[in-house]
Amino acid sequence: MAIQAVPNEDTTRQRLRKEGGFWLRQRREAAGLSQRELAERVDVGYYTFVSQIEAGRGRIPAERYSIWADALDMNAKDFVRNIMAFYEPTTYEILFGDAGPNA
Secondary structure, rough: OOOOOHHHHHHHHHHHHHHHHHHHHHHHOOOOEEEEHHHHHHHOOOOHHHHHOOOOOOOOOHHHHHHHHHHHHOOHHHHHHHHHHHOOHHHHHHHHOOOOOOO
C-alpha cells in the first residue's frame, strides 16, 4: 500500500524548493556566473536545467553536490549543509539540531 503525502507537506516541500532555488541563484550570482555558465560548469547541457532548479521545479541530484559546490566556488560541506536544509529538512534538523538557514 502506497503512502500519499499530505497536501500541506506538498506545499511545504514546494516552498522549500523555491527557497532553495533562490539560495542557489544568490550563490550563482555571487560567483559571477550566468545560468548558461553554471550549466557548463556542472555539465548539465542546458541552462534551462539551472533555471528549473532556481525556480524550485527540480532539485540537484545528491551525487552531483560536489560538482555544484566546486562550480559555485563553495566548500562542499557548506554547500551540502545548506542545500540539505531545503531538500531534506527533517534530516537536516536531526543532524544539525536547528531548522535551517532561514529559521
